[in-house]
Amino acid sequence: MQEVVDEFNHAQNRIVVDFLSVGQIEEKTLLATAGGEPPDLSGVYQQDICAFADRDALTPLSSFIRADGSTPEQFLSRYARAYAGFGSYQGELWGVPTTPTTTALFWNKDDFRAAGLDPERPPRTLAELDEMSEKLTRRDAQGNLTQIGFLPQQENSWVWSFPLWFGGQIFDGKNITIGTNPANLATFDWILGYSERYGVNNLRRLTSTFGSLSTPDDPFVSGKVAIIFDGTWRYNFISQFAPGLNYGVAALPQVLPGINDFTIADADMLVIPRGAKHPREAWEFINYLSSPNLAAQSLDDLSGLERLCYVQKKPSPLVQWSPFFTAHHPNPDIAIFRQLAASPHAVTMPKMGIWVEYQRNIQLAFDKVRLKVAPPPRALQECQDRTQGSWQWYQQSLALRSKTTAATP
């Protein structure tokens, strides 16, 4: 980001952006905004947009766009289909995507070859995924798992999307539906199937040897899992920890007939917190970032979002990419992620102010099912009841606030 900030500061002489890199950005933005001293711009996660907007913590962006002689729809049309709606909520635009990702399937070609599978052919259906996973699984002389083909049990942050992949629904715009949609149950039965096939204790022993994503002990990098679902950042870690890894990237296998481009889209977002001292100038920076040089022919020509995404080896969230960005992107598989961002079957998290809590509850249901602590119907029902209760409370809280605001003269 610093490179782009420097570029912006050099490109004009009225505004100086001072970039500050901090951890725990959500809490810091939250407390700074509550304290009345927010930064002019803040980079938050997509999951924060609704909660922050509901609590009046963000500055609406539509008025800036209109002041520039455009409309929010026109402005957003520059973004790829999967990302365009990320900042919109309750008829207003609250933030714009910066560095995005879609998710894809990564497979280890050497493991495929060793298991007698075609290394150039990833699984295309769910049945193939399960079948290949079995063939790719290895055990030692004592019967302990040493490698597994695919593992939905592997803890990750995409669990919530599995029901959508199965054609289910987790939120219908008004109510929580995790426990009421039959396809969700099928999803969790599938997850349970892996626990039953390999045994909870065996999987526990294997997964306890897995390191986290950004380490050389990551199970895909260290060769303990042959197939994973992940975002574009996976390339960065492979090139850092296992540069010679022979792997391929493809879309997730088909679960519903005819849908072979399912993907989960997500992005970091840039927002102007409520109470920012220089909102107009902040908007100018956002606008600059979102309007890169789409004719760039060289690295020096790259600007705005393209420069930012190039440095971070991520896809650009925009529909159009410059010739240099397209042809010389460091990630050799970037075209697949770009293609997936145009998919009509790309999904993202539901727009609701309690998403962080809901996601935690889904993760808990997943945990209970994979460890066989609770059967899928009970785990989903508990998740449904807990989240529906929180959702009603949240709405009551918003209603109370609007009533109080309306009563204030």
Added chain:
Amino acid sequence: MKHHLQRLLTGLGFTLPWIIGLGVFTLYPVIASLYYSFCDYSVLQSAIWVGPDNYQRLLHDGTFWLSLRNTLIYAFGSLPLGMVVGLSLALLLNCRVRGTALFRTIFYLPSIVPVIASSMLWLWILNPSYGLINAALAPICHFFGQQPPGWLTDPAWSKPALILMSAWGVGNSMIIYLAGLQDVPEVLYEAAELDGAGKWQQFWHVTLPMIMPTIYFNLVMGIIGSMQIFTQVFIMTDGVQGTPAQSTLMYATYLFSTAFFDLRMGYACALAWVLFCLIALLTLGATRLLKERMSHVQ
């Protein structure tokens, strides 16, 4: 009179920085949190009074009861363990042997290791596949045809793992026990010995009653500390998720996620006040339990 006033003002002048600090950074937040516990408050907007609504919700909140249960199990497991290990170590280190100072330093050292570093270390120690504990247990377990525990990956073993880990930090209580032991007058042991008391009887009838105030102090501090356990579980069990399957979701982590992730600061304040009352009750219970026994010493 004038001199008296002057002394008072001088005293106040010297203590003013502390009084201001206490008022602004402790007293005001404590009083404010009591007010907010009766409000709908998200931090980002002004608080709206809702009466006892937050406290009523607590009664029907399954996660609240679960986190309380987990915390009490942890507290009732780690407290006796910490007290027994701390006192045992103090008794050993109170012996007159060569290298006492070195041993005291070695046993105290873990207490000054930052919690984050020790938590990372224990993640390795408790790892079911690579960990030191299971490396030692594996031959025994395999002899009986069993698998060693999954520790933090198994809901049945995750709390015992945290309790076991709590013994790592007994250095502080050990030092306090040691000070207490050294305060026991030597004449009492001499008198007991003359009356024919053995080592065990001396410990039971002299040492233990005499160090009862120290035990009381460590018990109260232990209750306060264990009921507020946060950092270890936050680092070792996936933040506020309390993995596996919320078996390690503790009261303080639930409070934290409610306040800062779910933006329900009013409800979190109610949680904090309930915790305060619980700790006060437990402390009162401990005082009642040991009051009579401490009267000998006084």
